[in-house]
Amino acid sequence: MTMFLLIGLLLFLNSTVAAPCWRHTSCSWPTDVAFPGPWDNNIYAPQSRTIGPKSAFILKDKTPVEGVATLSGNGSAVVFDFGIEVGGIVSVQYAASGAGSLGIAFTEAKTWIGEWSDSSNGKFAGRDGALYANISRSGNGTYTMPDKSLRGGFRYMTVFLITTGNVSVALQHVSLELSFQPTWSNLRAYQGYFHCSDELLNTIWYAGAYTLQTNAVPVNTGRWVPMLANGWANNGTLGPGDTIIVDGAKRDRAVWPGDMGIAVPSSFVSIGDLDSVRNALQVMYDYQNKDGSFPEAGPPLLQQNSDTYHMWTMIGTYNYMLYTDDGPFVRKNWTKYLKAMSYIYGKVGPSGLLNQTGIRDWARWQTGSNNSEAQMVLYRTLVTGASLANWINDTTGFSSTWLARANALSIAVNDHCFDHDYGAFRDNATATTLHPQDANSMAVLFGLVNVTDARARTISTVLTENWSPIGAVAPELPGNISPFISSFEIQAHLTIGEANRALDLIRRCWGWYQNHPNGTGSTVIEGYLVNGTFGYRSSRGYGYDASYVSHAHGWSSGPTSALTEYILGLMVTAPAGREWSLSPQFADLEYAEGGFVTRLGKFQAGWRKERDGYQITVKTPGNTSGVLALPILEAGKEPIVEVNGKVVEEDAMSLDRGRLMLDLNGGEYTVRVQQ
Secondary structure (H helix, E strand, C coil), X not given: CCHHHHHHHHHXXXXXXXXXXXXXXXCCCCCCCCCCCHHHHHCCCCCCCEECCCEEEECCXXXXXXXXXXXXXXXXXXXXXEEEEEEEEEEEEEEECCCEEEEEEEXXXXXXCCCCECCCCCCCCCCCECEEEEECCCEEEEEECCHHHCEXXXXXXXXXXXXCCCCEEEEEEEEEEECCCCCCCCCXXXXXXXXXXXXXXXHHHHHHHHHHHHCEEECCCECCCCCCCCCCCCCECCCCCCEXXXXXXXXXXXXXXXXXXXXXXXXXXXXXXXXXXXXXHHHHHHCCCCCCCCCCCCCCCCCCCXXXXXXXXXXXXXXXXXXXXXXXXXXXXXXXXXXXXXXXXXCECCCCCECECCECCCCCCCCCECCHHHHHHHHHHHHHHHHHHHHCCCCXXXXXXXXXXXXXXXXXXXHHHEECCCCEECXXXXXXXXXXXXXXXXXXXCCCCCCCCHHHHHHHHHHHHHEECCEEECCCCCCEECHHHHHHHHHHHHHCCCHHHHHHHHHHHHHHHHCCCCCCCCCCCCCEECCCCCCCCCCCCCCCCHHHCCCCEHHHCHHHHHHHHHHHCEEECCHXXXXXXXXXXXXXXXXXXXXXXXXXXXXXXXEEEECCEEEEEEECCCCCEEEEEEECCCCCCCCEEEECCEECCHHHCXXXXXXXXXXXXXXXXXXEEEC
């Protein structure tokens, strides 16, 4: 064994003893998984906070590197592959035979491996470049990237040599101190799980979960603003606390409430991290403007002028309360919430429609005026606001007022925006022929179109006309596939029981990226083009820089919550799960199981098809109550239902839309349905 290899081995062994949490952050998370089992093999998170690369290869000819990687001469380069999306502070220990410098460049996608990092700083003045470590003479040395240059998201790291002489540098040891999920001592301590008979769906679920981990970051590692012309800096202050959820691992490292519309439910059912959510919401309340509006993004960016993202902060407050029952948080911010509601409802005009003047949004081409997507988001804001008012025992009548306004809005949107000839909502209250993915998906999911309304099924069918072999193209962002908006679409299909349709879209869209040879193989991507390239939004705000796209973006994690809440069918319906429902959708699967944790305890369920029916198991805390919605597999044939071995009498159940409804108190049950 060479001396270099021996030193590298010793350093690797030492690196496994790492600080349990990020830097000086207090550990405040459970140390173990809540539901241990074989599904833990699908967790992408590393065992230790300090890790090394999984493999390495020579950049020039892709030759694998065995043992210690050595750079010989100017321009020689080695690529280190960490195998998954990672982020944090890199250290390189080396032995040099002479003077020169080491360059270090990063990329999430294999597409941009080389001496220039993929783009993240938002200036659009070219890709991010590299970090450089000066080597003044022969000997051993260590380079650790400055804290401000923390790289939030990458899989590949290229190390290259710049020298004018016949110099070689042996890279004895490469290590990475992971910065995400800063309050966790065990990065694999998931508080939720999912497992089914389709391994692709399992990997997609865990890719969404791991993406959310990479998006939970230390509060002093935000992207620096104003944007740098060269390089990058991630030393901006994001908000209160020790951990906060941001837009993406690599870039837009700030709080973006719109993203949280998908990210928060998925985080709840998987990793269980709602501390990061609370801090993200609090920063939006802390920076509320005098007129009642919320910023579109948190500090240091503090971008303004978005009506939809304003409302997503309010919807996010509902989601946080639903999952935590943190009444003190809501009451603390209730006055600001009321001001926010007054601000946005003040834009409703004589037609009964919202006049969208804060026109910034998720990326769609057309915004403003009576944009139909904004109407759907306002409807959801009013309905969830009514629930919030009830949950905190507000006695001033806001709940009934907001529900009445939601009903009036529903009537106006249906009158002015629905295209009866086409069978879907138009993009606004004009004669436009654009029928957007976002508004139509949200109309069904949010209940503006009732699930019993025939139009809900028509909309579901119309949405499939946008599908390509690799996902749904958003007509409101032509040529682009948005897993964010598609996250709403799959839930819309599931809301009306079109489970096979939803799984088809998940396999097309998320399956395409999960199996992409140039992707991270561990996270979900922000978006991509229908032509199969990573150039999402290149012509719409991203400066034609395809490397700017984030490959670990929480807003794309919709399948994680959808598979738990609709396919498994387990969801909470009142704060912390004091009320819950179990309404499984089998589709083409043979079995599914999963669970999550609230402050009340563990919630766990599973189902499995059998030759003559199916079996369901459910276990919930004793101080809860739930509704079991049992699918009827063969119409017109009455099933036999047994609960814990006893036949349930017909009058103990009710029939609702092809399901037998059964009320249960919290506890442990085995249900068999024979048909």
